[in-house]
Amino acid sequence: MPKTHRGSVLWKLPSRGRGTCPVCSATRIKLLYTRTQPDGSQIKVCKRCSKASSERIDAAMKKPSFG
Structure with a gap:
């Protein structure tokens, strides 16, 4: 039997869960993984990039975001 509800949560997210990754700058990619920093920011x-080192994530959070 087919799994009819697979991925249905993505349809409720803005842009179907896709965007530009702030760490690797890949465009039109699914941004589904949340990384939490020690200061509480997400x-x-x-x-x-979900498995990237925390230094790389910190560097991405420090650079200015446009958009």
């Missing part, structure tokens, strides 16, 4: 990243 950032959504792609699957590849």
Whole structure:
């Protein structure tokens, strides 16, 4: 039997959960993984960057975001 509800949560997210990853700057990629910093701030990243080092994530949060 088919799994009819697979991925249905993505349809409720803005832009179907896609955007530009702030760490690797990949465009039109799913941003489904949340990284939490020690100061409590959160950032959504792609699957590849979800396992990135915390230094790389910190550097991405410090650079200015346009948009």
